[in-house]
Amino acid sequence: MSWQTMIPGCFGKVDMKFAEHPEDQKRAKRTIKAAYAGGASFDDFEKEIVWHCYKGDVHYDFLDHVGKQVESARKMWKRLT
Numbered sequence: 035m036s037w038q039t040m041i042p043g044c045f046g047k048v049d050m051k052f053a054e055h056p057e058d059q060k061r062a063k064r065t066i067k068a069a070y071a072g073g074a075s076f077d078d079f080e081k082e083i084v085w086h087c088y089k090g091d092v093h094y095d096f097l098d099h100v101g102k103q104v105e106s107a108r109k110m111w112k113r114l115t
Contacts, residue, residue, distance in 0.1 A: 037068040041082045045103075050090050052083065052103040053110060062110060070115045079111065080104050 044062035046055050053062035069079050087100045 037065050037072055037074065038082050040065040040068060041086050044107075045086065045090070050087060050099070050103075052106045054106075062107070063114060066107075066111055066114050070111075076108060076111050079107060083107055 040061065044052055044058055044065050046058055051058075053059040066079070083104055084100055087096070087103060
């Protein structure tokens with residue numbers, strides 16, 4: 035399984051928030067570690083987050099929502115890499 039296919043597991047199914055819930059957070063940590071080990075940059079990771087949110091038909095203000103999810107991911111990325 036590639037890290038890209040692990041991205042959806044990092045999000046809540048209803049709220050589409052990155053690593054907000056304990057199980058999503060565990061999966062997000064594994065996904066970040068896999069991405070980093072595979073040579074991905076945070077920019078690569080961010081693109082997958084944006085794409086996942088776009089496909090998820092977010093019912094919020096899309097840009098605001100995606101920005102918040104990317105920022106959450108960036109903080110976790112910095113802690114883990």
